[in-house]
Amino acid sequence: MPSYQPPLRDMQFLLHEVLRVSDEFKAMPRHAEVDADTINAVLEEAGKFAAEVTFPLNIGGDTEGCTLDQATHEVATPKGFKEAYAQFVEGGWPALSCDPAYGGQGLPYVVNQCLYEMLNSANQAWTMYPGLSHGAYEALAAHGTEEQKKTYLPKLTSGEWTGTMCLTEPHCGTDLGLLRTKAEPLPDGTYKLTGNKIFISAGEHGMAENIVHLVLARLPDAPKGSKGISLFVVPKFHVKADGALGERNPIFCTGLEHKMGIHGNATAQIAIDGAIGTLVGAPNKGLAAMFVMMNAARLGVGNQSLGLTEVAYQNALAYAKDRIQMRSLSGPKAKDKDADPIIVHPDVRKMLLTAKAYAEGGRALQMFCTMLLDKAHHHPDEKTRKNADELVALLTPIVKAFITDNGHTATNACMQVFGGHGFIKEWGMEQFVRDNRINMIYEGTNTVQSLDLLGRKVLGDQGAALRKFGKLVGALVEEEGVNEKMAEFINPIAVLGDQLTKFTTEIGFKGLQNPDEVGAAAVDYLRVAGHLVFGYFFARMAQAALRAIAAGNTDPFYTAKLQTARFYFAKLFPETATLMRTARAGSRVLMDTDAALA
Numbered sequence: 068m069p070s071y072q073p074p075l076r077d078m079q080f081l082l083h084e085v086l087r088v089s090d091e092f093k094a095m096p097r098h099a100e101v102d103a104d105t106i107n108a109v110l111e112e113a114g115k116f117a118a119e120v121t122f123p124l125n126i127g128g129d130t131e132g133c134t135l136d137q138a139t140h141e142v143a144t145p146k147g148f149k150e151a152y153a154q155f156v157e158g159g160w161p162a163l164s165c166d167p168a169y170g171g172q173g174l175p176y177v178v179n180q181c182l183y184e185m186l187n188s189a190n191q192a193w194t195m196y197p198g199l200s201h202g203a204y205e206a207l208a209a210h211g212t213e214e215q216k217k218t219y220l221p222k223l224t225s226g227e228w229t230g231t232m233c234l235t236e237p238h239c240g241t242d243l244g245l246l247r248t249k250a251e252p253l254p255d256g257t258y259k260l261t262g263n264k265i266f267i268s269a270g271e272h273g274m275a276e277n278i279v280h281l282v283l284a285r286l287p288d289a290p291k292g293s294k295g296i297s298l299f300v301v302p303k304f305h306v307k308a309d310g311a312l313g314e315r316n317p318i319f320c321t322g323l324e325h326k327m328g329i330h331g332n333a334t335a336q337i338a339i340d341g342a343i344g345t346l347v348g349a350p351n352k353g354l355a356a357m358f359v360m361m362n363a364a365r366l367g368v369g370n371q372s373l374g375l376t377e378v379a380y381q382n383a384l385a386y387a388k389d390r391i392q393m394r395s396l397s398g399p400k401a402k403d404k405d406a407d408p409i410i411v412h413p414d415v416r417k418m419l420l421t422a423k424a425y426a427e428g429g430r431a432l433q434m435f436c437t438m439l440l441d442k443a444h445h446h447p448d449e450k451t452r453k454n455a456d457e458l459v460a461l462l463t464p465i466v467k468a469f470i471t472d473n474g475h476t477a478t479n480a481c482m483q484v485f486g487g488h489g490f491i492k493e494w495g496m497e498q499f500v501r502d503n504r505i506n507m508i509y510e511g512t513n514t515v516q517s518l519d520l521l522g523r524k525v526l527g528d529q530g531a532a533l534r535k536f537g538k539l540v541g542a543l544v545e546e547e548g549v550n551e552k553m554a555e556f557i558n559p560i561a562v563l564g565d566q567l568t569k570f571t572t573e574i575g576f577k578g579l580q581n582p583d584e585v586g587a588a589a590v591d592y593l594r595v596a597g598h599l600v601f602g603y604f605f606a607r608m609a610q611a612a613l614r615a616i617a618a619g620n621t622d623p624f625y626t627a628k629l630q631t632a633r634f635y636f637a638k639l640f641p642e643t644a645t646l647m648r649t650a651r652a653g654s655r656v657l658m659d660t661d662a663a664l665a
């Protein structure tokens with residue numbers, strides 16, 4: 068059976084020593100009073116909830132899955148899920164970072180980020196039920212009418228109701244311009260929706276009183292393609308004027324997908340059979356409104372893989388210290404035993420350190436991004452808000468794709484540490500691999516994220532957003548350039564920063580002549596950019612660790628941090644050279660291959 072310890076020490080290091088969040092909060096009136104003690108106390112309780120309430124339900128949820136009653140269209144979730152959700156609501160956890168105006172606790176997003184990392188480590192399938200509500204909340208908060216906000220936000224905040232995002236249809240996934248669900252205006256200002264959605268996460272369940280579906284659909288006179296999509300809020304149960312629940316709205320689950328992982332989450336086929344909803348935002352501008360939810364969800368998906376990377380690492384590490392097989396190449400280490408623990412073998416260490424480095428780099432990036440969200444929402448200075456907003460937009464596809472791809476590598480490596488036992492269910496390792504796999508696919512596949520990064524976010528604005536991140540790297544290089552102890556961490560990012568600038572210009576130029584060049588380079592490009600970002604955070608973590616050591620702190624945590632950073636720069640970061648080389652090989656070897664694919 069796997070185990071899980073909330074990584075509170077690493078979270079506190081990042082929050083208080085690397086990102087120095089309390090200093091940042093002092094500039095934001097909403098968070099000026101949020102100090103380190105408050106954050107630490109909240110995270111400790113959050114960790115207990117994850118480790119003690121939802122983690123014990125993870126394997127049962129995977130084995131049991133969800134079941135649909137075709138007669139009533141109700142979905143039963145695995146044993147214990149509903150009770151754990153009631154406890155989550157009772158504890159006020161859904162409200163942690165929501166607006167006090169709607170009953171929220173108003174704590175920073177970065178604290179909520181840590182809560183959700185731990186929940187994802189503990190049980191990704193369960194966490195998706197409350198997780199999607201945050202995106203629905205954000206979309207309604209940004210684009211809803213006062214009436215919609217008043218109706219839905221307090222209930223999403225308390226967790227009494229949960230949210231979904233209904234985009235995908237059988238013939239339309241990546242290309243939302245193809246969607247067919249119809250919305251007809253009614254004389255009372257509401258809309259009648261008809262259509263079929265598939266793959267809707269947390270699409271039906273009895274864990275909450277009501278489900279708030281955010282649905283993309285087309286108005287009768289809508290232009291074709293993505294310019295003719297509108298967003299609607301369609302509740303499972305109608306809401307009366309006094310807030311009480313009314314009649315069942317005909318938006319029904321007609322089937323559940325049988326899938327590779329996240330079995331405890333209900334992935335629903337949804338028939339919308341004349342359900343009544345209201346328009347969110349302007350007609351035909353639904354994609355822009357939905358993007359608020361999609362961006363939140365993309366950061367959330369990165370966080371899912373971060374959680375799985377961490378829990379897989381913890382279990383592989385414990386196993387590698389315990390399992391004895393063969394002797395160390397450099398002579399016996401556990402002489403009192405018949406063989407050495409497998410952690411003595413270089414490649415086992417490589418697998419463990421790969422997962423550890425991907426967890427620590429991912430955590431730094433996720434926290435940095437949620438701090439940016441805090442600034443974008445609550446900093447009094449408009450320029451700071453805008454800057455934070457642009458930076459988080461640039462980094463979102465990297466969070467989504469780089470952290471989930473790394474999660475795939477890491478969970479597989481951790482399973483491999485167990486040898487054949489990793490393939491056997493009782494150890495729980497194969498579930499981490501299976502559960503992680505979807506993270507590379509949904510919320511826009513990782514290929515689509517790479518096109519978003521390179522095509523839209525980098526080339527689309529002539530590299531302006533990328534230069535913003537480059538400035539952060541440049542400032543760190545400038546600050547630490549003369550510090551010999553930092554050279555091993557600073558030199559690689561200084562070199563890669565220059566290389567990425569040239570690489571970007573080169574692809575941009577080739578892309579002008581042939582757009583397939585951008586498509587052919589994008590996935591490699593995102594990984595190179597991801598390593599620059601992780602490299603920057605490993606350098607900042609090394610800087611904080613060296614400072615603590617120089618100040619006389621003997622906590623082995625800091626030595627461990629430096630060793631992990633060294634491993635990262637020596638064994639993972641150099642992948643960038645191969646990636647740039649394969650990207651430079653261009654599109655011809657892909658596109659001139661009709662004969663090969665015939």
Ligand SMILES: Cc1cc2nc3c(=O)[nH]c(=O)nc-3n(C[C@H](O)[C@H](O)[C@H](O)COP(=O)(O)OP(=O)(O)OC[C@H]3O[C@@H](n4cnc5c(N)ncnc54)[C@H](O)[C@@H]3O)c2cc1C
Pocket residue numbers: 232233234235239240241242265266267268269326334505508509510511512513514515518586
């Ligand atoms: C378990 C699960 C949960 C999900 N939850 C939700 C949910 O809650 N709400 C929701 O609306 N949807 C949900 N989805 C749907 C998910 O977001 C889509 O599956 C995903 O966006 C991909 O769409 P598709 O499956 O139709 O693949 P397609 O769009 O058909 O893509 C097939 C392949 O072609 C590639 N491709 C497509 N276009 C391009 C391009 N322009 N350039 C390069 N490659 C391209 C893709 O990357 C992919 O590899 C879920 C899916 C699953 C499996």
